[in-house]
Amino acid sequence: MAISIEDVHSVANRLSESGQQPTLAAVRSALGGGSFTTISEAMKSWRAIQQAAATPVREAAPAAVMERFNQLGADVWAVAINMANDRLAKEREAFESTKADMEQAHKEAAELADQMAAELESARKQLEHQGVLLHTAQEAAHTAQAALAEAQRRADSLAELLERERALSKEMQAKAEKAIADAARLAGKLDVLEARGRQGS
Structure with a gap:
């Protein structure tokens, strides 16, 4: 069964919420296997999402x-x-x-x-x-x-x-x-x- 980006994101979220560092090895272990290349690409997008969520919204004054x-x-x-x-x-x-x-x-x-x-x-x-x-x-x-x-x-x-x-x-x-x-x-x-x-x- 192929591992999707959503699968990687879900596991990374779960690890992060439990206080663990969502490294490539930790995510692969939680998934039970998978290609490091696929997991690495999916983790890049996951980290980008996390960074965007942490960045405060700046809006011009009305x-x-x-x-x-x-x-x-x-x-x-x-x-x-x-x-x-x-x-x-x-x-x-x-x-x-x-x-x-x-x-x-x-x-x-x-x-x-x-x-x-x-x-x-x-x-x-x-x-x-x-x-x-x-x-x-x-x-x-x-x-x-x-x-x-x-x-x-x-x-x-x-x-x-x-x-x-x-x-x-x-x-x-x-x-x-x-x-x-x-x-x-x-x-x-x-x-x-x-x-x-x-x-x-």
Whole structure:
């Protein structure tokens, strides 16, 4: 009785399922004889079938999935740009507000200094004629010094706040640039996926 390819495949499957290696000798022994040439040719096709079954199926992503990926990339990019622009606008507004406050503080300090200088000059002239006004002039001088110190303190505080705002602005700028770069990388990955999808199709 001639041995068919199906006979060889059946024996090879049985040996493999039982944990044995389906060698030519093992298959021939299980068949009870047969030509090594016939068994060898049949085992080649059996191994090809086994290899094909073990190879994972690779399919291109459906058009709907690729379209969703593309839309997601566009959405991420738009969100990153909007976040960066919004944050930069807020930082610019805060910077301008702080700058205006500092300029106002300097202006007020200068006006106060001029006012105190005028008062001191007036007191000096009065002291030329009335020594009793010396105490009042000294108090005015102390008041002027305290006012100038307070104005300087406010100016220093505003300068420190401005410096923090500048540092925060740089930090947010870096975050915005990173978000844009991440979005760009995501867009690049989506392009690669789309290209693979076209090649697979």
